Amino acid sequence: MNVSLRGVGNEGRHHAAEQGSAVAWVESPLQLLCVVEAHHAGLLGRTTRVVPRAGLAALRLTRRELKRLGLPEGLEFDEPAGRVPRPGRVWAVGDAFSGRVQLALVTAPPGRTVLVDDGLATIRLLELFVARRPLLRARGKHGVGRAALGAAAGVRLRTRKPTVFTALPVPDSLAEAVERRGARLVRHDFAWLRSQPADSPPAERTVVLGTSLVRNGLIHRDRYLHWLERIDEPVAYYPHRREDPRDLDRVSRIDGLTVYDAGVPAEMTLRDLRPDQRVLSLPSTAVTSLRVLLSARGVSVETVDVPDDWWTASAGPSLRSHLQLFAHEAPRKVAP
Structure with missing residues (x-):
């Protein structure tokens, strides 16, 4: 049942x-x-x-x-x-x-x-x-x-x-x-x-979740970093636990972006976001769980629509299809 x-x-x-x-x-x-x-x-x-x-x-x-x-x-x-x-x-x-x-x-x-x-x-x-x-x-x-x-x-x-x-x-x-x-x-x-008390959310309106897709060789590093550089507002960046430290160093040097290295799941760190805030993420499990946690608070959790030229040869059609499962519930997708 x-x-x-x-x-x-x-x-x-x-x-x-x-x-x-x-x-x-x-x-x-x-x-x-x-x-x-x-x-x-x-x-x-x-x-x-x-x-x-x-x-x-x-x-x-x-x-x-x-x-x-x-x-x-x-x-x-x-x-x-x-x-x-x-x-x-x-x-x-x-x-x-x-x-x-x-x-x-x-x-x-x-x-x-x-x-x-x-x-x-x-x-x-x-x-x-x-x-x-x-x-x-x-x-x-x-x-x-x-x-x-x-x-x-x-x-x-x-x-x-x-x-x-x-x-x-x-x-x-x-x-x-x-x-x-x-x-x-x-x-x-x-x-x-x-039901548990939460810490205060970050000050930035836009929160970006880091991804393991770069380190896993599934998307091109430069395309991902270029997208981060073009977000035209202050960003609170929460790294994925498997991000390459060298990539994270490059991310931390992007103007207007602040890395918050909490070290615990985003579900725990971001569960008290304000209604005026939003979350951006490439397809990931956290997209789904944060929607579950934040929908009643009026917080938008948006999936970035990954262009074809971002994917590497290691990301076959079956894997891409699986990843899109985490985007289907989104109210809307975000163009990179």
């Missing part, structure tokens, strides 16, 4: 209490935030132990900020670890394409899996889940062993009939197909985060 959660009622909390304890493995700030939301929504356990992947500065900063806000009752953070914890009766993960996660999945005892958002990869995961194909990333080369593990993980995941907890715009046809395969799709609107 396709469920939409708008806050948490007694039924959800009672359901969680019946489940005992849950274990979550997170490898990105968005995954961490969504695990907190899933626990708050009653989808995990009466208690949830969150294990962050070691060695990731952005995860460390996000964990610190979440603890500062005050975690939901029953949720606690373990120290960062270098290996995936053994899945329990209830297991929450974000990156089901990770080899380490897949190995844990195929060797796990019977139980229930909750999948939380991991950006664009979540949509591809659902497509492969429906098609009964191996769980392999869209980009990269896969050997025989890796393909075999991806196939085994796909079979095991379908057997576990996962719950997918998402704020992403899953197309209706895909959502219906996912549920026909036995999964449960639960949509949310960041109810816990919206």
Whole structure:
């Protein structure tokens, strides 16, 4: 059943209490935030132990900020670890394409899996889940062993009939197909985060979200930087956590642009923008989640329409189509 959660009622909390304890493995700030939301929504356990992947500065900063806000009752953070914890009766993960996660999945005892958002990869995961194909990333080369593990993980995941907890715009046809395969799709609107106090927004009217598309070799660097230079007003720039420091240095030297390096997800940093402000972004997961958070405040979240000559040869038609999914809900697109 396709469920939409708008806050948490007694039924959800009672359901969680019946489940005992849950274990979550997170490898990105968005995954961490969504695990907190899933626990708050009653989808995990009466208690949830969150294990962050070691060695990731952005995860460390996000964990610190979440603890500062005050975690939901029953949720606690373990120290960062270098290996995936053994899945329990209830297991929450974000990156089901990770080899380490897949190995844990195929060797796990019977139980229930909750999948939380991991950006664009979540949509591809659902497509492969429906098609009964191996769980392999869209980009990269896969050997025989890796393909075999991806196939085994796909079979095991379908057997576990996962719950997918998402704020992403899953197309209706895909959502219906996912549920026909036995999964449960639960949509949310960041109810816990919206209930928390927020810091003051930046002074600039226009906020630009940084992108990983340059570093990933999908769009041309010079075209992106030239677009930033031509925004004819003061800009508050929030870098993507995977932006190349050398690119960010060039961005910081653009006249009228101020870099705000918060180090935590934009969903946390920008959730209290004013109605007179706007957000500009190339296609990204943050576009969707910020619309969820900011629509009631009257803040416009606009997607930049990427011209054909921006894309590199690495950005094939299928990938471009996936990226445009995050632009379809926009009230309007912005010409670069």
